[in-house]
Amino acid sequence: MMIRGADIVVRSLIAEQAEIIFGYPGGAIMPVYDALYDYHEQIKHVLTRHEQGAIHAAQGYARVSGKVGVCLATSGPGATNLITGLADAQIDSTPLVCITGQVAAHLLGTDAFQETDVVGISMPATKWNIQVQRVEDIAAAIARGFFIARSGRPGPVLIDITKNAQTDFGEYNYVPCLGFRSYKTYEPVEVSKIQEAADLINKAERPYVLFGQGVVLGKAEAELKFFLDKTGIPAASTLLGSGALSQDHPNYVGKLGMHGNYAPNLLTNQCDVLIAVGMRFDDRVTGDLKRYAKQAKVIHLELDPAEVNKNVKAHVAVVGDCKESLSMLTSAVEGKKHESWMARFRELEQEEKSTVVQPDIMPTKAGLTMGEVIHQINQYKADDAVLVTDVGQHQMIAWRYFNYKKPRTQVTSGGLGTMGFALPAALGAQLHDYSRQVVCVVGDGGIQMTIQELGTIMQTKAPVKIVLLNNNYLGMVRQWQQMFFDKRYSFTELDNPEFIKIAEAYNIKSQKVSDRADLKEAIEDMFIHDGPFFLEVVVEKEDNVFPMIATGCSVEEVRLS
Amino acid sequence: MKRYTIFVITENFIGILNRITIIFTRRGINIDALTASESRLSGIHRITIEVTANEDTVIQLVNQIEKIVDVIKAFYHEDEGVVYQEIALYKIPVSRLDGGLEKVIRQHNAKIIAAEPEFVVLELTGHKEQTQELLEILKGYGLLEFARSGRVAVAKRMLTIESFIK
Numbered sequence: 001m002m003i004r005g006a007d008i009v010v011r012s013l014i015a016e017q018a019e020i021i022f023g024y025p026g027g028a029i030m031p032v033y034d035a036l037y038d039y040h041e042q043i044k045h046v047l048t049r050h051e052q053g054a055i056h057a058a059q060g061y062a063r064v065s066g067k068v069g070v071c072l073a074t075s076g077p078g079a080t081n082l083i084t085g086l087a088d089a090q091i092d093s094t095p096l097v098c099i100t101g102q103v104a105a106h107l108l109g110t111d112a113f114q115e116t117d118v119v120g121i122s123m124p125a126t127k128w129n130i131q132v133q134r135v136e137d138i139a140a141a142i143a144r145g146f147f148i149a150r151s152g153r154p155g156p157v158l159i160d161i162t163k164n165a166q167t168d169f170g171e172y173n174y175v176p177c178l179g180f181r182s183y184k185t186y187e188p189v190e191v192s193k194i195q196e197a198a199d200l201i202n203k204a205e206r207p208y209v210l211f212g213q214g215v216v217l218g219k220a221e222a223e224l225k226f227f228l229d230k231t232g233i234p235a236a237s238t239l240l241g242s243g244a245l246s247q248d249h250p251n252y253v254g255k256l257g258m259h260g261n262y263a264p265n266l267l268t269n270q271c272d273v274l275i276a277v278g279m280r281f282d283d284r285v286t287g288d289l290k291r292y293a294k295q296a297k298v299i300h301l302e303l304d305p306a307e308v309n310k311n312v313k314a315h316v317a318v319v320g321d322c323k324e325s326l327s328m329l330t331s332a333v334e335g336k337k338h339e340s341w342m343a344r345f346r347e348l349e350q351e352e353k354s355t356v357v358q359p360d361i362m363p364t365k366a367g368l369t370m371g372e373v374i375h376q377i378n379q380y381k382a383d384d385a386v387l388v389t390d391v392g393q394h395q396m397i398a399w400r401y402f403n404y405k406k407p408r409t410q411v412t413s414g415g416l417g418t419m420g421f422a423l424p425a426a427l428g429a430q431l432h433d434y435s436r437q438v439v440c441v442v443g444d445g446g447i448q449m450t451i452q453e454l455g456t457i458m459q460t461k462a463p464v465k466i467v468l469l470n471n472n473y474l475g476m477v478r479q480w481q482q483m484f485f486d487k488r489y490s491f492t493e494l495d496n497p498e499f500i501k502i503a504e505a506y507n508i509k510s511q512k513v514s515d516r517a518d519l520k521e522a523i524e525d526m527f528i529h530d531g532p533f534f535l536e537v538v539v540e541k542e543d544n545v546f547p548m549i550a551t552g553c554s555v556e557e558v559r560l561s
Numbered sequence: 562m563k564r565y566t567i568f569v570i571t572e573n574f575i576g577i578l579n580r581i582t583i584i585f586t587r588r589g590i591n592i593d594a595l596t597a598s599e600s601r602l603s604g605i606h607r608i609t610i611e612v613t614a615n616e617d618t619v620i621q622l623v624n625q626i627e628k629i630v631d632v633i634k635a636f637y638h639e640d641e642g643v644v645y646q647e648i649a650l651y652k653i654p655v656s657r658l659d660g661g662l663e664k665v666i667r668q669h670n671a672k673i674i675a676a677e678p679e680f681v682v683l684e685l686t687g688h689k690e691q692t693q694e695l696l697e698i699l700k701g702y703g704l705l706e707f708a709r710s711g712r713v714a715v716a717k718r719m720l721t722i723e724s725f726i727k
Binding site: 119120123127131304305306 | 572576579580583587617620621624627628630631632726
């Protein structure tokens with residue numbers, strides 16, 4: 001039977017088991033929106049208030065579910081509004097399929113109304129993209145798009161479909177993509193590399209594991225745990241790796257990077273074998289590369305060959321799926337304990353606790369701290385509660401103090417550092433599962449970049465718990481100005497609106513807390529409330545995030561104050 | 562810094578060249594020369610890129626090129642690892658044709674491939690150093706136009722495209 005191209009689009013999405021589309025209509029995508037009208041029982045559509053909101057919501061959905069997030073937008077400005085989200089998903093390996101409408105094929109290249117070269121613009125920000133000009137090519141492009149987005153190292157895909165292809169009639173015959181000759185999802189693990197790695201680990205006196213999001217993407221959480229159980233090696237997490245290992249695990253020693261924990265950073269330069277699992281040695285993790293773990297033999301377990309030797313030279317590179325390589329490695333290594341080495345981490349942890357953590361989460365000074373808010377959230381949150389954060393001081397503090405226990409509980413913009421990410425991403429995370437707690441911690445700067453998505457939260461009744469940590473500053477920039485620019489606070493102070501009135505206007509229950517005495521109850525109320533909740537906490541204006549490794553410094557120069 | 566030849570074996574899809582070149586653009590690396598042509602197998606193209614860089618960078622470039630979904634294989638060689646040629650065309654006014662020029666043509670093994678009432682076109686195929694040498698000489702003969710192709714190259718290593726598309 002011949003059906004419209006627009007129907008082929010929707011049926012193909014359904015065939016890929018997409019449950020939800022985040023999108024925004026417009027001229028060049030109208031035929032697909034018309035088709036959606038007929039399939040609303042088989043596939044849900046959420047109308048965001050901005051295309052950037054749509055793609056961040058799709059990212060939030062994808063990050064908590066492990067499925068491909070789907071996004072729909074029109075040509076021109078609709079498509080360009082997706083670019084930030086694409087770049088974010090590309091650097092954080094988030095699987096997305098974004099479908100954009102395009103002007104009719106005969107108008108391409110003529111500067112037609114709402115025409116933009118979105119394939120050209122999105123090329124560096126996608127894993128793959130394609131323009132479809134003929135109805136008969138739609139289903140195959142979508143099949144290939146889903147396969148590419150979810151396989152190998154995941155990433156975003158953009159499919160640009162001209163309007164004529166949407167309105168023309170063609171045969172619908174959906175054939176899922178199972179692979180093609182130019183694309184290797186990943187390499188099989190080389191057994192000889194496992195043996196080399198095991199030899200190094202067996203001889204090591206101070207081995208150290210760093211794990212990243214690759215463990216979550218590769219669904220290798222259990223394999224990581226077994227490896228650590230057997231080897232007794234201390235393990236630290238990157239920003240996006242948080243949740244891959246429960247923080248209650250005895251080998252867990254903390255977080256890496258510019259605002260990570262003291263011991264994990266400092267001791268990077270004292271280990272003798274460094275085992276990196278599914279992480280890419282981002283500059284925010286390594287600090288100065290010339291002074292990064294130079295004493296150590298490096299073993300790198302990594303799916304993407306382009307990441308091996310990119311920033312840090314690997315003595316043994318184990319390319320392939322870390323779910324496979326970790327379990328092979330676990331069989332190949334000797335069972336051990338590393339008590340005195342582990343004790344070194346615990347000693348330094350105590351130092352950080354007394355100088356930084358305690359004053360952060362149980363402050364004695366008058367003003368509220370971001371840390372105590374997160375500490376209170378920990379008292380009420382469920383083990384599988386998702387923490388969604390924006391970018392800046394609150395992000396680092398929330399990450400530092402949130403008690404991660406389960407995989408896929410960490411949703412934040414890591415690589416790109418996209419302010420405005422949190423609110424729509426939290427919406428997307430919540431729409432995957434209404435029954436799961438989703439806590440959106442956001443700053444007063446970032447929330448105003450995508451605050452319009454309160455409208456989508458209102459309309460979907462997504463019970464997101466929004467915690468605004470308001471210091472009336474672009475706090476992270478201000479901290480840098482204080483530390484590195486002689487306190488010249490150039491354009492970082494904000495005159496803010498009465499946020500809770502905005503929340504009220506969107507019919508979202510809200511509360512503002514400025515006194516410590518009210519905090520506990522407000523957080524309790526927030527979690528008890530059935531539905532979305534907006535909690536504004538007025539925090540100390542000029543608090544700083546520590547520990548910190550300043551730009552250009554080495555991991556061993558991590559500062560506690 | 563050294564001269565490297567990067568070979569890319571790729572599907573012949575729209576936009577693939579752009580996807581490859583932006584990997585260089587991103588790092589602010591200049592492409593010295595680039596040629597693209599069909600390979601011996603239909604539907605598969607080969608792109609030859611000449612670049613001056615250090616080897617670590619070239620390895621990363623090649624890895625990132627190979628990561629492109631529609632690229633079948635990418636690899637690199639130093640000059641010793643490839644057999645290569647470039648073609649150069651020189652347009653000279655007829656009025657400057659004399660015995661001296663004839664000698665130059667003979668010495669360099671150049672050919673006259675077109676003769677028009679106002680100009681002749683010389684062709685020389687060889688390495689850049691050779692075509693450059695002739696260029697310098699012909700500047701003294703009222704050279705009107707000069708064009709040189711990118712490097713056309715085959716690797717010395719005995720590998721075939723078929724081995725990459727199992």
